[in-house]
Amino acid sequence: MSAKNCDNKNRWRNKTVAFRVSPEEAEQLDIRVKLSGLTKQDYITHRLLCRDIVVMGNPRVYKALRDELRAVLTELQRINSGECVNDEMIDTIQLITATLNGMKNE
Numbered sequence: 001m002s003a004k005n006c007d008n009k010n011r012w013r014n015k016t017v018a019f020r021v022s023p024e025e026a027e028q029l030d031i032r033v034k035l036s037g038l039t040k041q042d043y044i045t046h047r048l049l050c051r052d053i054v055v056m057g058n059p060r061v062y063k064a065l066r067d068e069l070r071a072v073l074t075e076l077q078r079i080n081s082g083e084c085v086n087d088e089m090i091d092t093i094q095l096i097t098a099t100l101n102g103m104k105n106e
Contacts, residue, residue: 031095034060035068035095036061037055037058055099057103065096072093
């Protein structure tokens with residue numbers, strides 16, 4: 001049984017929700033969580049309840065952006081050699097673009 005946790009709105013979080021994802025879906029989820037700056041629990045809860053994800057720039061978010069941009073560069077170099085781009089990479093590029101645009105407007 002999970003331990004009872006009290007969140008920042010003084011609600012007890014003692015219910016566990018679990019589901020299965022493919023390795024590719026897990027990787028995409030992990031990328032989105034890193035770029036959001038939220039915990040995985042908070043990110044999933046916000047998305048499931050249709051709440052906006054507001055990214056606040058902090059060192060952890062900037063490091064995640066840097067790492068993902070490195071991965072995109074590697075992928076683009078691979079594509080330059082004649083291979084095609086996969087859908088997950090396009091999603092990641094769009095997410096990075098949206099994150100950077102949102103941070104630019106702050």
